[in-house]
Amino acid sequence: MGKGARKKGPKKDSTRKPKVRDVFVGQPFEGLAAEPELIALREFVPSATARLSLKDSPDRTVTLGTVLPMAAAGFVRTDGEIFVGMQVQTRSSDISRDLGRSLLWALEAKEGDVLSVPDTTSPPEPGERLQDLLVADAELDIQLHKDFSWWLPEDADATGDIAMSLERANAAIMPTERIGPAAYWVEAGDKAHLRWVWPEQENVLLQALARLSAAGEIGLGEGSRYAGSFRAHGLLVPVWDLDPEAHAREWEEPARELGERLTAAVKSLDSEPLNATERRARDGLVGRQLTLR
Incomplete structure (x- = not known):
C-alpha cells in the first residue's frame, strides 16, 4: 500500500435492521377510562377476565385475561374464543403498544394459535396502541375467578404443558x-x-x-x-x-x-x-x- 493511501473499512451490511429507539412511556394507558383497572390487572390481580370494546370491530369478541397459559401474550381457544394476556414475561417500554400488537395478532389468528411473546422489536406504526383500538370511554366489566379453568373450553380437560401450567398458576393464586x-x-x-x-x-x-x-x-x-x-x-x-x-x-x-x-x-x-x-x-x-x- 503506497504512502498516503487510505485504508478501506469493512463494507456496511445493507441488510442490517435499523435500530429501534425504545422510548419509555410512563403512563401507557392514559386516555382510557379503564386505565385504573388495566393497571390492576397488569400488576396484582391474579385471575380475572374482561371483554374488550373494540373501536372498529364492535361485533368481535375478545377477552382480556390477567395470565394466559405459559404466560402467553395471546391465544385462540379451540372453540374460537380469543384471549389477550396482560401479565407477560417480555415487554418493551410501551406496554400499550405491546398489548395493541398482541390484540391485532389475535384478531387474525386461527383456532389453536398461540402468541408466546408480544412483538417488542418492530418499529412503531400508527394504530397499534390500545388507545387506537379500544373505545376510549368504555369501562371494563371485571370477572374474577378462583382458578384458571377459563383457559379451557367447557368440559375440556387440560393435558401436557397446559395441564402443568394450569396447576402452577392455580397454586399461586391468592384469594382476591x-x-x-x-x-x-x-x-x-x-x-x-x-x-x-x-x-x-x-x-x-x-x-x-x-x-x-x-x-x-x-x-x-x-x-x-x-x-x-x-x-x-x-x-x-x-x-x-x-x-x-x-x-x-x-x-x-x-x-x-x-x-x-x-x-x-x-x-x-x-x-x-x-x-x-x-x-x-x-x-x-x-x-x-x-x-x-
Missing part, C-alpha cells in the same frame, strides 16, 4: 375480591390488604391523602391501617393493611365511605391549599412510596 372500582382486597397468607388504583395524578392524590391523614380520616375504620403506596404505570396505588379475620365484604362499605372522603378532599384542593399540618403529613406519605416498572 373486587370491593369497588379498581379496589381489590387480597388475602396474603396471614395478612390482608386493600390495593386501590386511583385515576388522579400522583401529586393531587398525595395532597388529598395528606388532608385525610391530618384529619385522622385516612383509614377504613377499626382493624385497618394505611400502609403506603406504590407507583405503577403513571398512577399511584394506595395500600391499606386490613384485619385478616374480617371477610372482604365487610370492607365494601368502609371503602365506599373512604372513596367519598378522598373524592371530596381532591375537590377541596381547588379552593383550599394544604396547611402546615397537612404538608407535614404529605411529606410522611411520600416517604412510604415505591415504584413498579
Whole structure:
C-alpha cells in the first residue's frame, strides 16, 4: 500500500435492521377510562377476565385475561374464543403498544394459535396502541375467578404443558375480591390488604391523602391501617393493611365511605391549599412510596 493511501473499512451490511429507539412511556394507558383497572390487572390481580370494546370491530369478541397459559401474550381457544394476556414475561417500554400488537395478532389468528411473546422489536406504526383500538370511554366489566379453568373450553380437560401450567398458576393464586372500582382486597397468607388504583395524578392524590391523614380520616375504620403506596404505570396505588379475620365484604362499605372522603378532599384542593399540618403529613406519605416498572 503506497504512502498516503487510505485504508478501506469493512463494507456496511445493507441488510442490517435499523435500530429501534425504545422510548419509555410512563403512563401507557392514559386516555382510557379503564386505565385504573388495566393497571390492576397488569400488576396484582391474579385471575380475572374482561371483554374488550373494540373501536372498529364492535361485533368481535375478545377477552382480556390477567395470565394466559405459559404466560402467553395471546391465544385462540379451540372453540374460537380469543384471549389477550396482560401479565407477560417480555415487554418493551410501551406496554400499550405491546398489548395493541398482541390484540391485532389475535384478531387474525386461527383456532389453536398461540402468541408466546408480544412483538417488542418492530418499529412503531400508527394504530397499534390500545388507545387506537379500544373505545376510549368504555369501562371494563371485571370477572374474577378462583382458578384458571377459563383457559379451557367447557368440559375440556387440560393435558401436557397446559395441564402443568394450569396447576402452577392455580397454586399461586391468592384469594382476591373486587370491593369497588379498581379496589381489590387480597388475602396474603396471614395478612390482608386493600390495593386501590386511583385515576388522579400522583401529586393531587398525595395532597388529598395528606388532608385525610391530618384529619385522622385516612383509614377504613377499626382493624385497618394505611400502609403506603406504590407507583405503577403513571398512577399511584394506595395500600391499606386490613384485619385478616374480617371477610372482604365487610370492607365494601368502609371503602365506599373512604372513596367519598378522598373524592371530596381532591375537590377541596381547588379552593383550599394544604396547611402546615397537612404538608407535614404529605411529606410522611411520600416517604412510604415505591415504584413498579
